[in-house]
Amino acid sequence: MTRLLPLMMVGMAFTGLAMMAQAEAINVPAPDFTLESRSGENLRLEDHRGEVVMLNFWASWCGPCRQEMPLMDDIYSQYKDLGFTILAVNVDENRDEALRFLDAVPVDYPILYDPESRVSELYEVQAMPTTVMIDRNGNARYVHYGYQPGYEDDYEQQIRELVRE
Template sequence: MKTAFKSLLAAFLLACGAGASQAETLDVAAPDFTLKSRSGENLRLEDHRGQVVMLNFWASWCGPCRQEMPLMNDIYGQYKDLGFTILAVNVDENREEALRFLESVPVNYPILYDPESQVSELYQVQAMPTTVMIDRNGQARYIHYGFKPGYEDDYEQQIRELIRE
């Protein structure tokens, strides 16, 4: 499964360039992982099977992340009762930097920590932020690199599509 995801992602990166910012359609199993959450518990992607998951990789130094996260929080509030969640994976080596960021940009969705970039490498994250939309069956269906105003509309369209399936 991990190899299939990496192969498909590598082909996309070659075709579009690592800095591509448009969404790409995928249909490959999302690699499972377990990370420590802000609440202190371990969260596993597989435990969210049956939900639509927006997997978002972000960093405290990322300006577009600062723009995107409040919009994602609104999306989370709107769709969380319909079988949707966000797992936001922070890639900072120092958790304190992430916590300071979250003081100025508070969010209600789960925050996970990947200080050694193991999950980021598993998903071959090339840009901040990177967002992967995962369907209820655990298939990675869309991937987005970067963020520009208006991307949140694409996120909502994809979330509605995946919730309806």
């Protein structure tokens, strides 16, 4: 499988912003995976080919995730009818912790569970949250590490760009 981290590091070197950077130089196939969703069905990334996918890795203990997820829900509502979706991958070992988090921070987009961190390892996730923007052809195009207020503006700009392609 294609590994993303070496290319992400190249992208970060261009921006000079280390772990707070978006890696705009990324344009590699996003590794496929299948995970169980909150609804109980298995969702596969490949099944979303033709859509722009915001792949977001999060955890219940992550303060920035608590800030970011409601903003992502607004983005999802705004762009879902344009061929856009969010796949939010929870990495908690105990699903009950994720469910308690979601009771406090409800969202409408799909939640997937990765309790053994297989998919987060496949994507070499180093920070919570980590967000990968995937284009309609299945290529990882942008990567964001962590969350700070204002990142949602970058997300929307990238989504608009990728939806238009």
